[in-house]
Amino acid sequence: MSSVSNPLQLSERALHFLKVLVERYISEGQPVGSRALAREAGLNLSPATIRNVMADLEELGLITAPHTSAGRVPTAMGYRLFIDTLLTVKPLQSNVIRQLRHDLDTQDTPDELLETASRLLSEVSHMAGVVTLPRQEAVSFRHIEFLPLSEQRILVILVTNEQEVHNKIIHAPRQFSNADLQAAANFLNRTYAGKDLELIRTSLIQDLAETRDRLSQAIIDAAAIAELALKDRSSHRKPFVLTGEINLMDFSELASMERLRSLFEAFRQKEDIVHLLDRCIETTGVRIFIGEESGYRALDQCSLVTASYTVNDQVVGVLGVIGPTRMEYERVIPLVDFTAKLVGAALNHKSLSPS
Amino acid sequence: MSSVSNPLQLSERALHFLKVLVERYISEGQPVGSRALAREAGLNLSPATIRNVMADLEELGLITAPHTSAGRVPTAMGYRLFIDTLLTVKPLQSNVIRQLRHDLDTQDTPDELLETASRLLSEVSHMAGVVTLPRQEAVSFRHIEFLPLSEQRILVILVTNEQEVHNKIIHAPRQFSNADLQAAANFLNRTYAGKDLELIRTSLIQDLAETRDRLSQAIIDAAAIAELALKDRSSHRKPFVLTGEINLMDFSELASMERLRSLFEAFRQKEDIVHLLDRCIETTGVRIFIGEESGYRALDQCSLVTASYTVNDQVVGVLGVIGPTRMEYERVIPLVDFTAKLVGAALNHKSLSPS
DNA sequence: TTTAGCACTCTAAGTGGTCGAGTGCCAAAA
DNA sequence: TTTTGGCACTCGACCACTTAGAGTGCTAAA
Numbered sequence: 145m146s147s148v149s150n151p152l153q154l155s156e157r158a159l160h161f162l163k164v165l166v167e168r169y170i171s172e173g174q175p176v177g178s179r180a181l182a183r184e185a186g187l188n189l190s191p192a193t194i195r196n197v198m199a200d201l202e203e204l205g206l207i208t209a210p211h212t213s214a215g216r217v218p219t220a221m222g223y224r225l226f227i228d229t230l231l232t233v234k235p236l237q238s239n240v241i242r243q244l245r246h247d248l249d250t251q252d253t254p255d256e257l258l259e260t261a262s263r264l265l266s267e268v269s270h271m272a273g274v275v276t277l278p279r280q281e282a283v284s285f286r287h288i289e290f291l292p293l294s295e296q297r298i299l300v301i302l303v304t305n306e307q308e309v310h311n312k313i314i315h316a317p318r319q320f321s322n323a324d325l326q327a328a329a330n331f332l333n334r335t336y337a338g339k340d341l342e343l344i345r346t347s348l349i350q351d352l353a354e355t356r357d358r359l360s361q362a363i364i365d366a367a368a369i370a371e372l373a374l375k376d377r378s379s380h381r382k383p384f385v386l387t388g389e390i391n392l393m394d395f396s397e398l399a400s401m402e403r404l405r406s407l408f409e410a411f412r413q414k415e416d417i418v419h420l421l422d423r424c425i426e427t428t429g430v431r432i433f434i435g436e437e438s439g440y441r442a443l444d445q446c447s448l449v450t451a452s453y454t455v456n457d458q459v460v461g462v463l464g465v466i467g468p469t470r471m472e473y474e475r476v477i478p479l480v481d482f483t484a485k486l487v488g489a490a491l492n493h494k495s496l497s498p499s
Numbered sequence: 500m501s502s503v504s505n506p507l508q509l510s511e512r513a514l515h516f517l518k519v520l521v522e523r524y525i526s527e528g529q530p531v532g533s534r535a536l537a538r539e540a541g542l543n544l545s546p547a548t549i550r551n552v553m554a555d556l557e558e559l560g561l562i563t564a565p566h567t568s569a570g571r572v573p574t575a576m577g578y579r580l581f582i583d584t585l586l587t588v589k590p591l592q593s594n595v596i597r598q599l600r601h602d603l604d605t606q607d608t609p610d611e612l613l614e615t616a617s618r619l620l621s622e623v624s625h626m627a628g629v630v631t632l633p634r635q636e637a638v639s640f641r642h643i644e645f646l647p648l649s650e651q652r653i654l655v656i657l658v659t660n661e662q663e664v665h666n667k668i669i670h671a672p673r674q675f676s677n678a679d680l681q682a683a684a685n686f687l688n689r690t691y692a693g694k695d696l697e698l699i700r701t702s703l704i705q706d707l708a709e710t711r712d713r714l715s716q717a718i719i720d721a722a723a724i725a726e727l728a729l730k731d732r733s734s735h736r737k738p739f740v741l742t743g744e745i746n747l748m749d750f751s752e753l754a755s756m757e758r759l760r761s762l763f764e765a766f767r768q769k770e771d772i773v774h775l776l777d778r779c780i781e782t783t784g785v786r787i788f789i790g791e792e793s794g795y796r797a798l799d800q801c802s803l804v805t806a807s808y809t810v811n812d813q814v815v816g817v818l819g820v821i822g823p824t825r826m827e828y829e830r831v832i833p834l835v836d837f838t839a840k841l842v843g844a845a846l847n848h849k850s851l852s853p854s
Numbered sequence: 855t856t857t858a859g860c861a862c863t864c865t866a867a868g869t870g871g872t873c874g875a876g877t878g879c880c881a882a883a884a
Numbered sequence: 885t886t887t888t889g890g891c892a893c894t895c896g897a898c899c900a901c902t903t904a905g906a907g908t909g910c911t912a913a914a
Contacts, residue, residue: 177907190857195908213864213907252652252668287646291658297607299662303646307654309666313607390767393760405748412745532876545888550877568876568895 163230166218175215220435234474248486261487266388271467276384278460283341288332290325300373314372328366345374383418395468410442424450424462435469449476451484455491518585521573530570575790589829603841616842621743626822631739633815638696643687645680655728669727683721738773750823765797779805779817790824804831806839810846
């Protein structure tokens with residue numbers, strides 16, 4: 145994928161140094177100099193030798209020096225190579241595993257589950273956790289209810305996928321009586337229970353067009369109202385759950401107000417984040433955007449570690465952690481990976497034994 | 500209320516200086532020195548004279564000097580006196596009035612209304628807007644619906660106050676058939692429509708206790724389920740809507756990470772903010788907490804300007820603006836005041852003509 | 855290929871000096 | 885009695901300068 149991820153041009157030794165340098169930088173947060181690296185790297189080499197190697201690494205764009213006489217810092221490319229080929233992940237601590245299992249297994253509704261997942265991601269990582277709500281191509285109709293409000297306004301309560309409740313207010317073209325509405329709801333509930341919502345919409349339109357005069361007024365009414373009720377659902381749907389943004393204020397690399405402001409602004413607008421998360425949904429497994437790789441200015445100094453989660457082996461959503469580029473990938477990656485598996489499992493469990 | 504709000508010990512002139520000083524400090528953000536004040540104050544007095552007066556004001560704790568040779572800055576007490584007795588409010592700009600009117604009049608549901616109000620407050624003030632949801636002693640029952648989920652879990656959909664939809668999942672003590680649930684819902688809807696929710700609860704319990712054996716099984720079931728469904732509502736209710744927190748990052752007086760962190764943490768925890776807002780609900784009209792007056796550390800450098808809003812002349816909620824102590828009170832106060840009136844009117848409108 | 859040495863660069867931190875804004879106080883003026 | 889001018893003083897902001905230390909690249913020798 146990335147152009148340097150094949151280590152052909154680099155000696156084993158150079159890669160080893162890169163690995164040690166990145167690890168050291170991640171843990172200390174200070175540019176790493178040749179002396180420190182010589183000490184750390186184990187091999188008995190003098191700083192001078194290290195300097196030569198570091199010059200090579202710099203030439204390839206894997207590391208960079210903030211200024212002439214500071215040590216080196218990994219670039220996004222450096223992190224990329226590190227993550228793709230050098231990283232040794234650390235297994236999750238057993239108490240973390242236990243907490244994740246426990247907290248994710250005791251949630252009643254999918255919404256609560258995802259909320260909890262986000263919270264856990266941010267608490268364990270001390271960064272920000274993000275979870276997209278599962279997208280669902282097929283939304284099944286379960287139940288509908290119409291309650292008249294003032295004049296021609298009608299409160300619609302729609303239950304989909306067994307247990308998801310949506311409600312909205314529609315403006316009907318004419319006044320309907322209580323009985324009309326009741327009849328319409330009954331008709332819809334009887335006729336369409338369990339069917340796919342999109343199918344219902346299209347067949348409603350069709351039925352209405354084709355057989356208008358052969359149908360009873362009640363059914364025509366039902367169809368008309370339902371059409372209004374079912375159109376542009378989900379436009380109000382929260383696109384993702386984000387938790388622990390405040391944790392990001394603790395990282396010195398994000399400590400400038402300007403930077404932080406634009407980051408939080410991006411969180412609020414949601415749009416860019418959604419786009420980014422959408423790009424992850426195609427990938428199975430863990431996917432990472434490092435710094436500028438995301439393409440969004442606000443995330444320049446941030447990395448995003450995501451994993452998609454599945455229901456019935458179908459990818460339906462993405463979750464992950466947002467933090468500074470300098471994060472402990474070796475801990476965050478397994479955390480995100482494992483959480484995604486648990487969330488998938490929990491959702492599966494619910495959708496497989498609904499009755 | 501505050502111990503110095505009677506200006507007895509202070510000459511007219513000293514008060515005038517205080518006023519000019521506060522105004523100047525609010526607009527410039529810099530400590531105000533004697534020369535600047537002499538120029539600004541109109542009266543033809545030399546800086547030396549001003550210095551004497553300022554020394555008095557400082558002695559009373561109304562202003563303070565950040566360091567030996569800076570100008571003076573108002574203290575919380577100084578702001579208090581300024582606001583209570585010296586402030587000349589500026590009327591809202593007509594385009595702002597128009598925008599508030601328009602945006603608040605075109606909201607369908609109370610939730611949207613309050614969301615919009617919060618957004619408007621923050622946008623107009625360039626600070627943070629906050630709105631508490633209306634508390635309602637009397638919640639009227641409108642409609643209930645039970646949908647069976649897996650095993651003994653039941654999805655309850657409850658409509659109150661004409662159009663507010665709540666849903667939750669309850670765990671029933673035993674399995675109920677679809678017909679059981681339908682019957683229970685029908686019974687409740689028929690019997691209790693329009694009644695007060697708390698009354699329903701108590702009468703349910705009573706009925707159940709007193710006349711258990713004379714009632715049909717269906718009704719007992721209905722009561723049992725309803726009891727589960729109605730208990731601890733509102734525990735999940737969002738306590739307030741907060742918008743535009745990010746605006747607060749632009750103020751230099753809040754620019755330290757530590758400060759900002761604790762402020763945002765308070766916003767997230769909500770608890771302290773709720774307490775503070777609760778204290779405002781008793782007051783009719785505008786109420787202001789300046790800096791440390793709130794008693795919460797996180798709000799030390801902040802002021803909160805609130806007004807309660809009413810439905811049927813009953814105070815039901817509070818809204819306001821949170822910003823740095825150094826804010827343009829003369830603009831914020833009328834903004835908050837007017838918004839509260841509009842929100843009250845809009846809610847009134849809805850609750851008076853619901854049918 | 856590795857290393858020691860060296861000249862060089864850059865930052866961080868500290869020093870000292872100047873400037874300007876502002877103060878408090880006092881004695882003279884009003 | 886109030887107001888004012890004058891004066892010595894304080895403090896922060898700014899600038900120039902220095903120093904110490906870390907780290908570099910390059911070269912020549914091992």
